[in-house]
Amino acid sequence: EIYRASTTAPVNIAVIKYWGKRDAKLNLPTNSSLSVTLSQNDLRTHTTASCSASYPAEDSLLLNGKPQDVSGARTQACFRELRALRKEVEAKDSNAPKLADLPLKIVSENNFPTAAGLASSAAGFAALVRAIANLYELPADPTELSRIARQGSGSACRSLFGGYVGWEQGSATDGSDSKAFEVAPASHWPNMRAVILVVSAAKKDVSSTSGMQTTVATSSLFASRASETVPRRMKEMQDAIKNKDFETFGKVTMMDSNSFHATCLDTYPPIFYLNDVSRAAIKMVEQINTAAGKIIAAYTFDAGPNAVIYYLEENEKQVAGVFKTLLADKDGWSGERGAAIEGNYE
Numbered sequence: 040e041i042y043r044a045s046t047t048a049p050v051n052i053a054v055i056k057y058w059g060k061r062d063a064k065l066n067l068p069t070n071s072s073l074s075v076t077l078s079q080n081d082l083r084t085h086t087t088a089s090c091s092a093s094y095p096a097e098d099s100l101l102l103n104g105k106p107q108d109v110s111g112a113r114t115q116a117c118f119r120e121l122r123a124l125r126k127e128v129e130a131k132d133s134n135a136p137k138l139a140d141l142p143l144k145i146v147s148e149n150n151f152p153t154a155a156g157l158a159s160s161a162a163g164f165a166a167l168v169r170a171i172a173n174l175y176e177l178p179a180d181p182t183e184l185s186r187i188a189r190q191g192s193g194s195a196c197r198s199l200f201g202g203y204v205g206w207e208q209g210s211a212t213d214g215s216d217s218k219a220f221e222v223a224p225a226s227h228w229p230n231m232r233a234v235i236l237v238v239s240a241a242k243k244d245v246s247s248t249s250g251m252q253t254t255v256a257t258s259s260l261f262a263s264r265a266s267e268t269v270p271r272r273m274k275e276m277q278d279a280i281k282n283k284d285f286e287t288f289g290k291v292t293m294m295d296s297n298s299f300h301a302t303c304l305d306t307y308p309p310i311f312y313l314n315d316v317s318r319a320a321i322k323m324v325e326q327i328n329t330a331a332g333k334i335i336a337a338y339t340f341d342a343g344p345n346a347v348i349y350y351l352e353e354n355e356k357q358v359a360g361v362f363k364t365l366l367a368d369k370d371g372w373s374g375e376r377g378a379a380i381e382g383n384y385e
């Protein structure tokens with residue numbers, strides 16, 4: 040007999056960045072963060088979890104058809120937590136099939152090329168955790184599942200909700216209060232759009248996990264970012280989203296991306312995620328906003344050179360239109376120029 044459940048989880052892109060851990064094992068952050076979820080039609084991971092006594096004894100994970108190592112501490116932490124919750128179900132209900140002890144087989148597919156250089160671990164761990172939770176018939180409260188997904192990858196905790204999602208840093212040493220919460224559903228501000236400029240599909244030189252550890256250990260800008268800048272911006276950003284105030288949303292998004300990359304540069308040895316094409320994209324957004332006389336476009340960059348640009352649907356021509364024209368013009372974007380992936384919000 041094979042037990043099976045499937046789910047999908049969306050990619051999220053932070054507008055207030057998570058950068059720094061106070062506990063590297065539990066992925067407990069040094070500041071809260073906030074993200075916007077991309078539409079599942081565009082960027083998501085689909086995962087099927089199954090278990091059976093007829094499977095080989097080892098748990099397994101296939102991503103886009105390729106076997107992955109599941110022995111890592113992060114994946115193991117997710118499996119362990121979910122199995123413990125399943126054991127509780129089985130202890131309470133003697134009729135519940137004994138699934139917790141059966142080998143797991145996880146099959147995941149991204150609907151975007153992994154080679155696009157986009158962070159996929161967030162959607163990946165969120166989908167893995169929810170698929171197993173569904174398989175084990177655990178309560179599907181996204182906040183509770185976010186606590187488990189966080190142990191897979193910090194940013195994954197924000198992919199259990201759609202729309203506008205916060206991650207409360209928490210203060211408990213066991214991480215019990217470090218989890219995601221809904222700021223607003225996507226329907227609250229449905230005309231939000233994003234275009235992603237894939238500047239480079241190459242794997243990042245410095246992984247976020249090791250980069251943030253070096254930042255915490257060496258950057259002198261980091262302490263004020265974590266203790267003053269981000270707490271203030273978390274509030275400004277939540278108000279901007281509640282009021283559908285794009286100017287504030289855009290300004291805070293761009294300034295927080297700049298602050299995060301400044302902290303990276305202030306790390307020793309320095310970490311460079313932006314390149315010349317990234318900086319050209321920043322200039323282009325500045326020109327678009329200057330021409331409009333207000334902020335109608337906002338860029339943000341994660342741990343890599345690819346730009347995500349937010350705008351409202353009514354400004355599609357003035358924002359995405361400009362980037363699409365540039366992308367079509369190879370001379371304008373020579374070198375490591377890539378394709379644009381358009382993202383809608385669900």
Ligand code: DP6
Pocket residue numbers: 052053055056057058066072158160191192193194195247248340341342
């Ligand atoms: C720059 O969530 O990938 O994208 O917890 O070590 O897995 P780990 O790190 P990860 O870091 C994401 C960093 C970021 C900012 C963000 O998504 O908030």
